[in-house]
Amino acid sequence: MAEISNRPPPRPLTLRDVSEASGVSEMTVSRVLRNRGDVSPTTREKVLAAAKRLGYVPNKIAGALASSRVNLVAVIIPSLSNMVFPEVLMGINAVLDETDLQPVVGVTQYSPEREEKVLYQMLSWRPSGVIIAGLEHTEPAMAMLRSAGCPVVQIMDVDGDPVDAMVGISHRRAGRKMAQAILEAGYTRIGFLGTKMPLDHRARKRFEGFTEVLAKAGLEIADREFYEGGSALTKGREMTAAMLDRTPDLDFLYYSNDMIGAGGLLYCLEKGIDVPGKVGLAGFNGVELIGGLPKRLATMDACRVEIGEEAARIIATRAEDGATGSGESVVLTPKLELGETLARNGQGPVDPV
Amino acid sequence: MAEISNRPPPRPLTLRDVSEASGVSEMTVSRVLRNRGDVSPTTREKVLAAAKRLGYVPNKIAGALASSRVNLVAVIIPSLSNMVFPEVLMGINAVLDETDLQPVVGVTQYSPEREEKVLYQMLSWRPSGVIIAGLEHTEPAMAMLRSAGCPVVQIMDVDGDPVDAMVGISHRRAGRKMAQAILEAGYTRIGFLGTKMPLDHRARKRFEGFTEVLAKAGLEIADREFYEGGSALTKGREMTAAMLDRTPDLDFLYYSNDMIGAGGLLYCLEKGIDVPGKVGLAGFNGVELIGGLPKRLATMDACRVEIGEEAARIIATRAEDGATGSGESVVLTPKLELGETLARNGQGPVDPV
DNA sequence: TTGAAAGCGCTAACAT
DNA sequence: ATGTTAGCGCTTTCAA
Numbered sequence: 001m002a003e004i005s006n007r008p009p010p011r012p013l014t015l016r017d018v019s020e021a022s023g024v025s026e027m028t029v030s031r032v033l034r035n036r037g038d039v040s041p042t043t044r045e046k047v048l049a050a051a052k053r054l055g056y057v058p059n060k061i062a063g064a065l066a067s068s069r070v071n072l073v074a075v076i077i078p079s080l081s082n083m084v085f086p087e088v089l090m091g092i093n094a095v096l097d098e099t100d101l102q103p104v105v106g107v108t109q110y111s112p113e114r115e116e117k118v119l120y121q122m123l124s125w126r127p128s129g130v131i132i133a134g135l136e137h138t139e140p141a142m143a144m145l146r147s148a149g150c151p152v153v154q155i156m157d158v159d160g161d162p163v164d165a166m167v168g169i170s171h172r173r174a175g176r177k178m179a180q181a182i183l184e185a186g187y188t189r190i191g192f193l194g195t196k197m198p199l200d201h202r203a204r205k206r207f208e209g210f211t212e213v214l215a216k217a218g219l220e221i222a223d224r225e226f227y228e229g230g231s232a233l234t235k236g237r238e239m240t241a242a243m244l245d246r247t248p249d250l251d252f253l254y255y256s257n258d259m260i261g262a263g264g265l266l267y268c269l270e271k272g273i274d275v276p277g278k279v280g281l282a283g284f285n286g287v288e289l290i291g292g293l294p295k296r297l298a299t300m301d302a303c304r305v306e307i308g309e310e311a312a313r314i315i316a317t318r319a320e321d322g323a324t325g326s327g328e329s330v331v332l333t334p335k336l337e338l339g340e341t342l343a344r345n346g347q348g349p350v351d352p353v
Numbered sequence: 354m355a356e357i358s359n360r361p362p363p364r365p366l367t368l369r370d371v372s373e374a375s376g377v378s379e380m381t382v383s384r385v386l387r388n389r390g391d392v393s394p395t396t397r398e399k400v401l402a403a404a405k406r407l408g409y410v411p412n413k414i415a416g417a418l419a420s421s422r423v424n425l426v427a428v429i430i431p432s433l434s435n436m437v438f439p440e441v442l443m444g445i446n447a448v449l450d451e452t453d454l455q456p457v458v459g460v461t462q463y464s465p466e467r468e469e470k471v472l473y474q475m476l477s478w479r480p481s482g483v484i485i486a487g488l489e490h491t492e493p494a495m496a497m498l499r500s501a502g503c504p505v506v507q508i509m510d511v512d513g514d515p516v517d518a519m520v521g522i523s524h525r526r527a528g529r530k531m532a533q534a535i536l537e538a539g540y541t542r543i544g545f546l547g548t549k550m551p552l553d554h555r556a557r558k559r560f561e562g563f564t565e566v567l568a569k570a571g572l573e574i575a576d577r578e579f580y581e582g583g584s585a586l587t588k589g590r591e592m593t594a595a596m597l598d599r600t601p602d603l604d605f606l607y608y609s610n611d612m613i614g615a616g617g618l619l620y621c622l623e624k625g626i627d628v629p630g631k632v633g634l635a636g637f638n639g640v641e642l643i644g645g646l647p648k649r650l651a652t653m654d655a656c657r658v659e660i661g662e663e664a665a666r667i668i669a670t671r672a673e674d675g676a677t678g679s680g681e682s683v684v685l686t687p688k689l690e691l692g693e694t695l696a697r698n699g700q701g702p703v704d705p706v
Numbered sequence: 707t708t709g710a711a712a713g714c715g716c717t718a719a720c721a722t
Numbered sequence: 723a724t725g726t727t728a729g730c731g732c733t734t735t736c737a738a
Contacts, residue, residue, distance in 0.1 A: 064414045086434070266645065270647055292586025381723085413716095
């Protein structure tokens with residue numbers, strides 16, 4: 001029996017190895033492996049067999065350099081700990097899976113400096129597209145986005161001007177709509193509970209829209225509470241307790257996200273507080289979890305998965321078309337869901353916004 | 354005033370552009386930009402200034418090809434919709450952030466075929482390391498991992514043999530420990546509720562460990578219920594209702610994850626069922642959310658963040674050392690947390706496992 | 707249908 | 723401390 005070495009070669013295999021093993025030129029091997037150009041079925045088989053037998057994995061680095069085509073899409077998001085962003089990623093994944101594009105995820109922790117670094121790193125791979133959360137960036141980051149040389153889609157927010165394309169919802173409008181619904185239901189002593197995040201522009205815009213409508217009605221936020229870190233559900237509980245203790249005459253609590261809202265809801269139910277009779281509650285995001293709570297929390301869907309899908313679709317389409325389009329703008333409209341925690345005296349708002 | 358064009362150049366900038374703009378050789382520019390070798394402070398400044406002024410972003414594709422060094426780490430996980438995996442990613446991110454390594458995430462949707470494809474894609478970028486969930490893979494995937502030519506860390510599970518390194522917990526042991534704790538607390542009519550996932554080997558192993566201990570005590574699972582898709586919290590509610598309805602004499606419900614457990618807990622509390630007196634409950638994972646529930650659910654910490662950190666640390670260390678180590682095996686021990694839902698007659702287990 | 711030559715933009719290795 | 727030369731492993735382009 002001839003001696004056959006099965007040890008994996010110490011050096012990664014190259015096209016040349018496949019070429020020699022199949023007795024066909026490197027060029028033809030390359031053509032077979034990429035399904036480009038005409039190759040006779042016989043040759044094709046020979047090459048495929050050799051490649052498989054050797055366990056050849058093409059080197060995309062070299063391929064990308066030679067063709068200046070890279071199938072990577074840079075995705076830059078602030079965080080992974082808030083399910084909102086993994087959900088956006090799911091949308092992106094779902095669409096890119098149909099193409100040969102690969103998402104590469106960078107996380108900024110809501111830090112502009114980290115965002116700048118991550119963006120620089122990603123651009124140095126010359127990706128086929130950039131999907132980045134938000135419209136606000138440092139000046140250097142903006143400069144990089146402008147001269148990225150590939151489609152750039154800014155997501156989640158549409159209150160502002162994009163560098164190129166954008167996909168998202170208007171958080172200012174979301175805040176306004178919620179305020180309107182609350183006022184129409186007859187609530188007037190309203191508390192706000194949210195994150196202590198000066199750099200979360202979207203939360204800020206929602207808050208601004210919210211207070212704007214209150215102001216028009218001659219009202220102000222009656223109390224407010226902010227948190228940082230920790231389990232959102234627990235924080236929601238604690239903040240709610242603190243606030244109702246401090247300002248007992250509040251009749252509505254507006255939470256900047258569903259998780260703290262859920263915590264607040266559980267707290268109120270435990271304390272036997274009549275929701276939404278005595279106190280109404282609302283959150284933001286429309287997370288799936290709400291359906292499993294004892295009462296469905298009022299919320300507004302942030303269209304997370306859809307945003308990811310649309311953004312990916314823009315990149316994918318431009319990649320196919322050879323970068324036809326530009327400046328696409330997809331404005332999604334979050335649905336207001338009253339659930340069972342926003343309806344005073346059994347009467348909900350009439351026709352919000 | 355001289356005419357200065359500020360339009361971004363149509364062609365991406367190269368080292369050569371910086372070289373010409375600064376009057377220094379390409380090689381020296383390269384050295385400055387990578388902080389390699391000795392460069393006089395004067396030259397250094399000139400180069401840095403030119404690079405910044407032009408907005409030069411190095412091309413890592415070319416760099417990687419020339420140096421055969423790639424700062425990418427392939428991370429392959431089954432899903433993003435279960436917070437477990439984003440948490441692992443957070444651990445990986447936290448550690449890699451200290452290095453110049455970049456994680457690239459691939460999602461398999463628990464499909465072995467997709468896993469194979471994703472792995473192939475990632476390996477074609479010749480990453481500096483692979484972090485992949487699980488010990489079970491298709492034969493071709495195993496072959497790829499074996500000949501990856503870089504560190505491979507299999508995570509989450511340690512019940513089996515790794516290709517190279519592994520970091521995780523023993524799910525079989527976790528199942529055993531929980532069963533033991535339940536039996537010691539005096540529960541005997543036990544129902545199991547979990548996902549309908551033949552490909553979730555870790556859930557399967559927990560279940561096996563669990564039933565193994567029951568069997569030794571002469572017991573069997575008294576009822577079982579499986580689900581697929583949908584909101585875990587809601588499913589937990591529904592399955593619990595169905596099971597207690599069908600088998601009213603159950604005194605314990607073991608859930609394969611905390612989210613469905615939380616749903617079950619909320620349901621029981623609403624129905625006024627005495628927990629843990631009439632029915633005890635336990636989940637798995639140790640998610641943060643548990644702290645915000647009306648009663649803390651018994652669970653077992655799956656060490657998610659820590660697993661990510663350790664895995665990343667192995668890759669990072671080997672990347673520094675020039676691949677010294679090999680075959681590292683980190684076995685973490687999940688803490689059993691009895692919470693407030695596993696203690697019959699106010700008496701918890703004595704000394705589990 | 708196949709092959710040969712010439713780079714892609716950078717860095718290793720060797721001058722100087 | 724700086725420059726020169728020769729590739730890295732592929733694909734593009736042109737030729738046969």
